[in-house]
Amino acid sequence: MRRPLLLAVPVLALIAGCSPDTPPSTGATTGAPVSSAPAGPDYASWAAGRSAPVADPLYPSYGNAGVDVLHYGLELSWAPETKTLTGKATIRLRAASDLTSVRLDFSQAYTVDGVTFNGASAAGTVADNDLTVPGTVAKDAFATVVVQYHGTPVTVPMPSHRGDVEPLGLTVTKDGGLWTMQEPYGASTWYPANDHPSDKALYDIAVTVPEGWAAVASGTAKAQEGTTFRYASADPVATYLTTLAVGRYQKETAEGPRGIPVTYWFRKGVDDKLLPSLRKGPQQLAWLEQRFGPYPFASAGVVMVPSESGMETQQMITMGTPDYGTTKPAEFAKYFEDDLLHEYAHQWFGDAVGPATWKDLWLNEGWATYAQHLYANERDKITAKQWEEWARGVDSRLRGRLGPPGNPKAENFAESNVYMCPALMLHQIHKQLGDDAFFALAREWAQRHRGTSQDRASFIAFVNQQTGKDFTTLINTWLDSPTTPK
Numbered sequence: 133m134r135r136p137l138l139l140a141v142p143v144l145a146l147i148a149g150c151s152p153d154t155p156p157s158t159g160a161t162t163g164a165p166v167s168s169a170p171a172g173p174d175y176a177s178w179a180a181g182r183s184a185p186v187a188d189p190l191y192p193s194y195g196n197a198g199v200d201v202l203h204y205g206l207e208l209s210w211a212p213e214t215k216t217l218t219g220k221a222t223i224r225l226r227a228a229s230d231l232t233s234v235r236l237d238f239s240q241a242y243t244v245d246g247v248t249f250n251g252a253s254a255a256g257t258v259a260d261n262d263l264t265v266p267g268t269v270a271k272d273a274f275a276t277v278v279v280q281y282h283g284t285p286v287t288v289p290m291p292s293h294r295g296d297v298e299p300l301g302l303t304v305t306k307d308g309g310l311w312t313m314q315e316p317y318g319a320s321t322w323y324p325a326n327d328h329p330s331d332k333a334l335y336d337i338a339v340t341v342p343e344g345w346a347a348v349a350s351g352t353a354k355a356q357e358g359t360t361f362r363y364a365s366a367d368p369v370a371t372y373l374t375t376l377a378v379g380r381y382q383k384e385t386a387e388g389p390r391g392i393p394v395t396y397w398f399r400k401g402v403d404d405k406l407l408p409s410l411r412k413g414p415q416q417l418a419w420l421e422q423r424f425g426p427y428p429f430a431s432a433g434v435v436m437v438p439s440e441s442g443m444e445t446q447q448m449i450t451m452g453t454p455d456y457g458t459t460k461p462a463e464f465a466k467y468f469e470d471d472l473l474h475e476y477a478h479q480w481f482g483d484a485v486g487p488a489t490w491k492d493l494w495l496n497e498g499w500a501t502y503a504q505h506l507y508a509n510e511r512d513k514i515t516a517k518q519w520e521e522w523a524r525g526v527d528s529r530l531r532g533r534l535g536p537p538g539n540p541k542a543e544n545f546a547e548s549n550v551y552m553c554p555a556l557m558l559h560q561i562h563k564q565l566g567d568d569a570f571f572a573l574a575r576e577w578a579q580r581h582r583g584t585s586q587d588r589a590s591f592i593a594f595v596n597q598q599t600g601k602d603f604t605t606l607i608n609t610w611l612d613s614p615t616t617p618k
């Protein structure tokens with residue numbers, strides 16, 4: 133997610149006056165082949181969606197550590213006049229422990245029209261934002277749950293005090309469009325989901341809309357059939373990194389580094405002024421590839437939505453138009469481009485390699501924020517020394533107000549401390565290692581752990597192993613200290 137607003141202005145004021153790996157402790161995908169079920173679907177074809185789900189320490193009511201979804205097949209249709217979403221979700225899963233029922237997060241806003249469990253009609257009960265389907269699955273065995281539903285989407289409150297805080301989940305616009313920002317949870321406002329970052333899965337999303345409308349989702353675009361738009365994610369995706377937007381969109385295509393297809397979806401007469409910034413996508417991707425290695429996915433893009441935030445949704449960034457507190461177009465463009473760079477950087481840090489639980493959000497935001505500042509500092513000719521001096525002041529105020537970044541409070545989701553404080557921590561490692569070793573470290577982290585979920589322990593073990601130095605105390609101090617470390 134984009135960094136909270138307060139950080140933009142101080143930078144302006146200043147201008148004026150990251151070999152073999154240690155196995156991660158939790159959440160890493162094993163990569164082991166999934167054995168085939170005796171009959172029925174070929175679950176082995178979704179083996180890349182295999183994860184090691186864990187319970188969340190901050191938001192325990194979301195996610196189910198007993199369920200490992202391998203693949204979501206979503207067939208959706210949207211009727212703008214009646215504001216009705218009609219859906220059929222086909223969920224291929226592995227039991228991560230012995231199950232007597234399958235429980236998924238799902239909004240109570242929908243009427244469940246039918247449920248099957250391994251092809252047989254089953255009961256599906258929705259209560260407390262959970263869909264429960266009775267059915268026995270032994271640990272490591274597979275099952276298929278199909279849920280048909282319809283209704284008008286309803287958002288859920290975001291557990292945060294950020295300035296740009298908005299409700300989470302699928303949002304209906306006045307003119308009948310749709311968009312979503314859904315970190316840390318909110319995917320379950322549009323499909324039954326194991327709504328937790330430790331359970332990544334593959335996706336096929338098909339969305340049917342009326343003539344003249346377009347549907348945009350995370351993943352790589354497949355052939356459009358009539359007014360049905362199709363997207364496929366061949367790399368595992370966490371639920372919070374999926375997106376859906378429906379509107380009267382215009383589309384522009386470009387080519388990124390190594391021929392990566394890049395697509396911008398914008399609203400004519402609304403987002404046109406941002407096109408020059410959006411068109412910097414290939415250049416920003418090239419800048420990131422130089423430092424962090426190949427872009428980890430088959431396609432990239434941005435969909436513009438009526439939000440005040442921005443989100444690193446996988447292969448298709450969901451971008452709003454934030455209030456940067458400026459009326460100057462050039463200044464607005466600069467901040468907007470910084471935010472875009474931040475969301476593109478997340479494709480390496482957060483998307484390809486994600487956090488096992490929300491306690492490690494710093495691992496996403498620290499890297500994306502640091503990349504963003506390196507980019508902006510280079511452009512604005514701010515030295516590393518000037519930047520650190522400013523950043524230490526910000527860090528100190530944030531620790532005082534919000535506490536250290538390594539143990540965030542549940543009610544303060546994605547506040548500024550999990551952005552700037554870990555970015556400054558990465559800067560300390562950068563200073564000690566120098567450019568070559570630091571960017572080799574960053575590249576190896578992102579490239580070697582693609583498709584997995586990681587945590588603090590696995591990060592520290594990796595850094596120490598990769599550098600041959602002991603950064604344990606440095607990292608833990610920067611993550612846990614109530615004041616800015618010396």
Ligand SMILES: [Zn+2]
Pocket residue numbers: 133134135444474478496497500
């Ligand atoms: Zn972010």
